[in-house]
Amino acid sequence: MKILITGGAGFIGSNFVNYMVEKYPDYQFVNLDALTYAGNLENLQKSEEKPNYRFVKGDITDRELVDSLVADGVDVIVNFAAESHVDRSITEPDIFVKTNIMGTQVLLDVAKKHNIKKYVQVSTDEVYGTLGETGYFTEETSLAPNSPYSASKAGADLLVRAYHETYGLPVNITRCSNNYGPYHFPEKLIPLMIINALKGKELPVYGDGLNVRDWLYVEDHCAAIDLVIHKGKAGEVYNVGGNNERTNIEIVKRILKELGKSEDLIRFVQDRPGHDRRYAIDATKIRTELGWEPKYTFKTGIVKTIQWYLENQKWWERIISGDYQKYYEQQYKNRLEEVHK
Numbered sequence: 491m492k493i494l495i496t497g498g499a500g501f502i503g504s505n506f507v508n509y510m511v512e513k514y515p516d517y518q519f520v521n522l523d524a525l526t527y528a529g530n531l532e533n534l535q536k537s538e539e540k541p542n543y544r545f546v547k548g549d550i551t552d553r554e555l556v557d558s559l560v561a562d563g564v565d566v567i568v569n570f571a572a573e574s575h576v577d578r579s580i581t582e583p584d585i586f587v588k589t590n591i592m593g594t595q596v597l598l599d600v601a602k603k604h605n606i607k608k609y610v611q612v613s614t615d616e617v618y619g620t621l622g623e624t625g626y627f628t629e630e631t632s633l634a635p636n637s638p639y640s641a642s643k644a645g646a647d648l649l650v651r652a653y654h655e656t657y658g659l660p661v662n663i664t665r666c667s668n669n670y671g672p673y674h675f676p677e678k679l680i681p682l683m684i685i686n687a688l689k690g691k692e693l694p695v696y697g698d699g700l701n702v703r704d705w706l707y708v709e710d711h712c713a714a715i716d717l718v719i720h721k722g723k724a725g726e727v728y729n730v731g732g733n734n735e736r737t738n739i740e741i742v743k744r745i746l747k748e749l750g751k752s753e754d755l756i757r758f759v760q761d762r763p764g765h766d767r768r769y770a771i772d773a774t775k776i777r778t779e780l781g782w783e784p785k786y787t788f789k790t791g792i793v794k795t796i797q798w799y800l801e802n803q804k805w806w807e808r809i810i811s812g813d814y815q816k817y818y819e820q821q822y823k824n825r826l827e828e829v830h831k
């Protein structure tokens with residue numbers, strides 16, 4: 491089997507490439523990634539020397555390039571390529587529409603043209619919007635995205651659905667809860683808090699810190715997508731969630747405790763506009779129909795993740811010493827100013 495993985499130099503994508511290249515030595519893998527600020531070839535050192543792996547730098551909106559790759563005998567496309575940070579989508583929505591919606595449409599068109607066997611869209615539970623204190627998102631929950639990021643992912647999901655209904659393209663959509671683990675870019679909650687704590691910097695908690703996320707260890711997510719590729723029924727959506735609901739403040743305190751750092755580092759800052767209160771996934775369908783089971787609890791996953799950041803300081807030092815740091819400092823300053831108004 492030949493699989494085109496798009497966005498395979500980002501956090502979830504690179505974990506998936508490393509997982510699949512190792513697990514299926516007889517398959518061929520092509521990784522197409524634009525190497526934006528969040529993409530990093532260092533994430534792929536485990537795979538780069540393997541004979542069944544090839545990297546191509548490029549954008550999913552580049553129709554000619556995508557066409558030439560798929561024409562070369564691709565059986566399956568798995569699309570991870572996306573702008574994924576909610577805060578960035580609030581200040582720069584255009585690029586989210588371009589990559590997440592228009593890029594997906596290019597992939598779907600090319601998949602249709604070459605009659606590929608399967609197209610898998612890696613999506614997010616954020617397309618369902620927000621929950622109150624109770625209830626879960628199922629695959630039947632209506633889409634109600636609240637941020638430009640989640641709206642762009644919902645738009646892409648609807649296109650994927652339409653290509654199945656209109657053209658009979660064999661598609662699957664996976665909608666996962668918040669991932670965490672190795673190679674997670676430090677604009678997101680868990681890696682940012684680990685790194686700030688290690689550096690003795692303040693830990694910015696948005697609003698009251700009581701927003702809830704359902705945490706999924708990235709390797710469990712990779713195993714779920716592997717199952718969907720091989721066993722997913724065409725046209726179906728599969729929710730993937732860790733059943734590990736935690737408030738943000740619990741997460742932050744847990745990280746400080748694991749690292750033996752003081753809670754005095756916590757700083758409550760201006761809330762995110764349109765901040766979704768709670769996400770919680772009902773993953774019954776993928777468990778019962780495809781036999782997926784997560785291997786990690788939050789307890790085991792967070793310890794493993796913190797350990798990875800302790801052992802890979804060079805990886806994150808390089809990131810925070812570049813342009814990213816300027817962006818982050820500005821964001822942090824804005825949030826502090828807002829909260830003092």
Ligand SMILES: Cc1cn([C@H]2C[C@H](O)[C@@H](COP(=O)(O)OP(=O)(O)O[C@H]3O[C@H](C)C(=O)[C@H](O)[C@H]3O)O2)c(=O)[nH]c1=O
Nearest residue numbers: 574575576614615667668677678679694695696701738
């Ligand atoms: C960066 C940051 C975040 N937060 C809060 C905001 C959220 O309530 C929670 C997690 O935020 P984060 O930006 O890490 O992730 P989400 O906004 O939940 O979205 C993430 O999970 C979904 C499924 C995707 O699909 C997104 O691509 C992915 O980014 O921590 C803070 O309190 N402080 C901070 O400095």
